[in-house]
Amino acid sequence: MVHEVIEKLRGGLIVSCQAYPGEPLRHPETMAQMAQAAVIGGAVGIRCQGLADISAIKGQVDVPVIGIWKDGHEGVFITPTLRHARCCMAAGADIIALDATRRPRPDGLTYAQTVAQLHEEGALIMADCGSMEDAHMAVEAGSDIISTTLSGYTGEREKTNGPDFELLEYMVQNFPEVPVICEGRIHTPDDLARVMEAGAWAAVVGTAITHPTTITTWFAQRLPSAGMR
Numbered sequence: 001m002v003h004e005v006i007e008k009l010r011g012g013l014i015v016s017c018q019a020y021p022g023e024p025l026r027h028p029e030t031m032a033q034m035a036q037a038a039v040i041g042g043a044v045g046i047r048c049q050g051l052a053d054i055s056a057i058k059g060q061v062d063v064p065v066i067g068i069w070k071d072g073h074e075g076v077f078i079t080p081t082l083r084h085a086r087c088c089m090a091a092g093a094d095i096i097a098l099d100a101t102r103r104p105r106p107d108g109l110t111y112a113q114t115v116a117q118l119h120e121e122g123a124l125i126m127a128d129c130g131s132m133e134d135a136h137m138a139v140e141a142g143s144d145i146i147s148t149t150l151s152g153y154t155g156e157r158e159k160t161n162g163p164d165f166e167l168l169e170y171m172v173q174n175f176p177e178v179p180v181i182c183e184g185r186i187h188t189p190d191d192l193a194r195v196m197e198a199g200a201w202a203a204v205v206g207t208a209i210t211h212p213t214t215i216t217t218w219f220a221q222r223l224p225s226a227g228m229r
């Protein structure tokens with residue numbers, strides 16, 4: 001049976017509100033405003049990064065919040081350890097997303113051990129996978145949600161221009177009992193419509209909605225003068 005929090009996400013758009021270190025919008029209040037704006041536009045859930053952002057956003061929106069803590073840039077860095085995950089829970093996240101690759105984790109625990117412990121503590125876990133093999137591992141570990149988040153970022157899958165439909169379809173077909181979230185490089189409303197048609201439980205859109213610097217470059221690159229800059 002699907003948990004009621006995950007049921008609330010079914011068929012909907014989750015907006016990822018993240019600003020990266022050193023960026024002008026990197027402030028918990030700013031991200032909470034961004035999250036509120038996304039909910040007004042129809043987001044059924046928010047994904048966000050960092051303990052301060054999770055707690056600020058939880059104070060401002062009623063929809064489920066998927067929390068992560070990114071620590072570092074290499075290897076396993078999305079909620080890499082049990083400690084990071086527990087902190088996200090304490091900050092108020094309704095669902096914790098974890099790196100669900102088969103790579104070694106900084107605290108020496110396996111993904112399955114991490115999930116088992118967090119389940120004992122009452123957490124709901126979204127598995128950020130980078131490949132079919134990761135998805136199998138994540139499902140065997142009892143993840144509550146599996147996602148395509150890390151496709152194209154771990155060396156196992158090509159970084160496609162848009163979402164990784166092949167991985168999404170594989171997950172949907174092979175794990176019909178597990179909610180599958182499509183995340184990563186959904187850049188247009190058409191992309192979103194297609195991933196939902198492919199059977200995604202829900203979809204996460206980040207950059208195309210909440211990262212104005214990148215969106216500006218998409219436009220700027222189309223200026224007649226772009227090649228001369």
Ligand SMILES: CC(=O)N[C@H](C=O)[C@@H](O)[C@H](O)[C@H](O)COP(=O)(O)O
Nearest residue numbers: 016153183184185186205206207208
């Ligand atoms: C690989 C990685 O670190 N992904 C992160 C996960 O939280 C975010 O940087 C992405 O913005 C998010 O997954 C949404 O994807 P997109 O921004 O492409 O819509």
